[in-house]
Amino acid sequence: MASRSTKPFSSRDAVVCRGVGKTWSAGTDRAHVALRDVDLDVAPGEFIVLLGPSGCGKSTLLYLIAGLEDTSDGEIWAFGDRVATPSPDRSLIFQETSLFPWLTVWQNVSFGLSIRGEPAAARKEAARQALQRVGLVEAMDKRPDELSGGMRQRVAVARALAMRPKVLLMDEPFAALDVQTRAKMQDFLLDVWRDSEASVLFVTHHIDEAVALADRVVIFTARPGRIKTIVPIDMPRPRDPFSAQSEALRKELTELMRAEVDRAFAEQEAV
Numbered sequence: 084m085a086s087r088s089t090k091p092f093s094s095r096d097a098v099v100c101r102g103v104g105k106t107w108s109a110g111t112d113r114a115h116v117a118l119r120d121v122d123l124d125v126a127p128g129e130f131i132v133l134l135g136p137s138g139c140g141k142s143t144l145l146y147l148i149a150g151l152e153d154t155s156d157g158e159i160w161a162f163g164d165r166v167a168t169p170s171p172d173r174s175l176i177f178q179e180t181s182l183f184p185w186l187t188v189w190q191n192v193s194f195g196l197s198i199r200g201e202p203a204a205a206r207k208e209a210a211r212q213a214l215q216r217v218g219l220v221e222a223m224d225k226r227p228d229e230l231s232g233g234m235r236q237r238v239a240v241a242r243a244l245a246m247r248p249k250v251l252l253m254d255e256p257f258a259a260l261d262v263q264t265r266a267k268m269q270d271f272l273l274d275v276w277r278d279s280e281a282s283v284l285f286v287t288h289h290i291d292e293a294v295a296l297a298d299r300v301v302i303f304t305a306r307p308g309r310i311k312t313i314v315p316i317d318m319p320r321p322r323d324p325f326s327a328q329s330e331a332l333r334k335e336l337t338e339l340m341r342a343e344v345d346r347a348f349a350e351q352e353a354v
């Protein structure tokens with residue numbers, strides 16, 4: 084860990100990745116390079132979408148930024164501190180929410196706060212506020228199995244928000260939802276994001292989702308994942324998915340992805 088005096092980046096940078104690589108070791112004799120040479124700067128409040136073929140290391144990058152795994156090469160910094168362990172400043176939301184079925188919605192939302200040792204009344208109030216932001220106060224006392232898939236994902240977002248994270252790491256959070264619910268959840272996420280001032284790193288396979296959400300789309304190459312290019316999206320929100328600009332962006336992103344997806348398939352066939 085670098086000392087404060089040798090910090091290479093400003094504490095104003097939300098996330099900085101420098102030369103980040105990850106090699107998974109599968110057994111004793113085979114190393115598996117998932118990510119290589121990733122350089123990425125994320126500004127506070129910025130919405131970044133990560134797009135790339137299956138297996139190119141998008142989830143791996145989120146785990147590294149979350150501090151759940153160590154980098155094999157390079158360094159990651161968040162708000163001026165080297166990332167070495169998980170922190171409540173960086174919340175990870177998965178495709179499948181892992182709500183505790185035996186706890187009520189508000190108890191699920193405040194679970195992280197109980198680990199922090201906050202008193203019950205403060206936890207319940209924090210949970211209420213977070214649930215208000217996702218429009219689920221009425222469901223406070225329900226159990227997860229009484230909720231729809233979309234509602235459960237909103238509870239997962241509320242649970243992350245209750246910790247007041249500076250960075251939200253979202254790994255295909257809406258992939259299991261139907262098309263209409265997904266579109267609603269995108270609108271909902273943009274509202275929550277605007278109010279929270281958090282930076283978001285959002286993994287998806289859907290080009291339309293990237294066009295709807297991102298300030299910048301980071302496109303990865305096929306494995307080992309490197310950044311192929313970064314496409315800024317300078318379009319006011321809410322975005323009209325049928326506008327000529329949205330259409331042109333979808334075409335551009337599809338073309339950028341096509342070569343990498345073909346490469347990923349060719350590699351899989353060769354194995």
Ligand SMILES: Nc1ncnc2c1ncn2[C@@H]1O[C@H](COP(=O)(O)OP(=O)(O)OP(=O)(O)O)[C@@H](O)[C@H]1O
Nearest residue numbers: 107108109115117136137138139140141142143144
């Ligand atoms: N814990 C692990 N141990 C060993 N290998 C892993 C581990 N996690 C991921 N990998 C491997 O690293 C590579 C990148 O995986 P990762 O899940 O990050 O890719 P991805 O781009 O998120 O894929 P997808 O879009 O299919 O979810 C894959 O080949 C995967 O098998």
